[in-house]
Amino acid sequence: MRYPPIYFLKHMNMLVIEGFMVLLVSCLTIRTNLCSPNTPSLKTLPLHGHFDFHEVHHAARDFGNRYQFLPVAVLHPKTVSDIATIVKHVWDLGPRSELTVSARGHGHSLQGQSQAHRGVVINMESLQGPQIQIHTGSSPYVDASGGELWINILRESLKYGLAPKSWTDYLHLTIGGTLSNAGISGQAFRHGPQISNVQQLEVVTGKGEVVNCSEEQNEDLFHSVLGGLGQFGIITRARILLEAAPARVKWIRVLYSDFTAFTQDQEHLMSAENTFDYIEGFVIINRTGLLNNWRSSFNSKDPVQASQFKSDGKTLFCLELAKYFNLDKTDLITEEVDNSLSQLSYIRSTLFVSEVAYIDFLDRDNTNLYGIAAITNSERAGNCNLWEGA
Numbered sequence: 001m002r003y004p005p006i007y008f009l010k011h012m013n014m015l016v017i018e019g020f021m022v023l024l025v026s027c028l029t030i031r032t033n034l035c036s037p038n039t040p041s042l043k044t045l046p047l048h049g050h051f052d053f054h055e056v057h058h059a060a061r062d063f064g065n066r067y068q069f070l071p072v073a074v075l076h077p078k079t080v081s082d083i084a085t086i087v088k089h090v091w092d093l094g095p096r097s098e099l100t101v102s103a104r105g106h107g108h109s110l111q112g113q114s115q116a117h118r119g120v121v122i123n124m125e126s127l128q129g130p131q132i133q134i135h136t137g138s139s140p141y142v143d144a145s146g147g148e149l150w151i152n153i154l155r156e157s158l159k160y161g162l163a164p165k166s167w168t169d170y171l172h173l174t175i176g177g178t179l180s181n182a183g184i185s186g187q188a189f190r191h192g193p194q195i196s197n198v199q200q201l202e203v204v205t206g207k208g209e210v211v212n213c214s215e216e217q218n219e220d221l222f223h224s225v226l227g228g229l230g231q232f233g234i235i236t237r238a239r240i241l242l243e244a245a246p247a248r249v250k251w252i253r254v255l256y257s258d259f260t261a262f263t264q265d266q267e268h269l270m271s272a273e274n275t276f277d278y279i280e281g282f283v284i285i286n287r288t289g290l291l292n293n294w295r296s297s298f299n300s301k302d303p304v305q306a307s308q309f310k311s312d313g314k315t316l317f318c319l320e321l322a323k324y325f326n327l328d329k330t331d332l333i334t335e336e337v338d339n340s341l342s343q344l345s346y347i348r349s350t351l352f353v354s355e356v357a358y359i360d361f362l363d364r365d366n367t368n369l370y371g372i373a374a375i376t377n378s379e380r381a382g383n384c385n386l387w388e389g390a
């Protein structure tokens with residue numbers, strides 16, 4: 001045959017087209033991650049820290065593990081001016097460049113908030129500003145970098161007998177990360193969330209300017225950045241109010257099966273005089289037993305007590321309470337706690353009380369406190385069915 005048949009030519013054409021498509025898609029991928037048009041301009045920026053264009057995959061992940069947007073670069077700033085430089089660069093490029101920038105604290109948000117698709121992620125934890133500075137006196141406060149972890153603030157301030165007033169349940173989060181949300185835990189009913197306990201901020205604005213703000217100075221910026229989800233500026237330093245830290249904590253957990261009783265008791269405690277220092281309620285979907293549900297109170301080796309509860313997989317409501325005290329007040333506190341508890345209508349067989357150091361209470365979701373929870377209730381003997389006690 002002198003000429004190939006038509007079907008053969010068609011087949012060849014299809015192969016060429018398919019090959020071309022594969023090539024195009026691979027080029028796009030490579031261009032997106034490695035050869036972004038923004039990469040060369042970033043390389044020319046004068047920095048004390050550095051960009052990483054290769055080790056960027058960790059910045060495309062967060063605690064939620066649901067969104068993965070790959071940045072073109074991660075900035076590891078050494079100074080506040082590094083952060084100002086990149087933000088100003090993005091501002092100067094204008095909206096057409098599509099280069100985005102995002103601050104990343106400890107990456108514990110859930111929905112890709114600290115990611116920047118084809119943009120620049122700023123690793124706030126590498127910001128090496130002045131060390132944590134504690135100011136004692138009649139109105140004590142701490143100055144710290146926006147990339148500092150709350151656990152480090154706690155450890156440092158405790159050296160002076162002081163501590164911030166309002167917390168999150170988990171302390172391995174950054175100052176900038178929680179202040180750009182709210183920062184809520186069981187102290188919020190008394191002191192407000194963490195954003196209500198900030199005296200002053202240093203912020204890199206969207207134009208790349210470094211600005212101080214407070215209630216008195218640039219107050220719009222101050223109120224926008226606090227709880228602003230990182231959209232109004234990058235917190236590079238924060239001044240946080242402190243109070244005298246207690247030595248010990250009486251830590252209590254009780255369970256309810258009735259939602260109305262649960263919320264009524266919470267409301268009562270929040271408005272009562274001489275009440276607890278920490279009040280938090282949460283729901284337990286008790287499908288796999290208390291041991292797997294009740295956060296760090298128990299582990300599988302621990303106590304009999306949790307494993308004794310049979311709740312038939314029903315939903316429970318847990319009221320978690322804490323009373324702070326110093327050792328000279330132990331007897332008084334025990335009496336006050338007993339008195340407060342006697343007014344509540346939790347399931348009597350579910351009283352769990354332990355006494356721990358203040359730092360261990362605050363860092364409870366990270367510290368291995370397993371095994372210290374103890375039922376002090378006399379009804380604990382033998383197996384108990386929650387619904388009988390209700």
Ligand SMILES: Cc1cc2nc3c(=O)[nH]c(=O)nc-3n(C[C@H](O)[C@H](O)[C@H](O)COP(=O)(O)OP(=O)(O)OC[C@H]3O[C@@H](n4cnc5c(N)ncnc54)[C@H](O)[C@@H]3O)c2cc1C
Binds near residue numbers: 146170
């Ligand atoms: C195990 C766990 C327990 C938690 N417990 C609580 C809790 O008890 N109470 C509570 O309120 N929250 C809680 N959270 C939620 C947590 O407070 C927020 O997700 C917080 O944003 C995480 O801080 P991060 O340092 O990891 O911030 P990232 O996840 O890194 O960032 C979160 C957001 O803040 C922005 N951001 C980060 N740093 C800065 C900065 N310096 N300036 C401006 N914006 C910035 C980011 O761009 C992003 O939008 C918990 C989360 C986890 C995973």
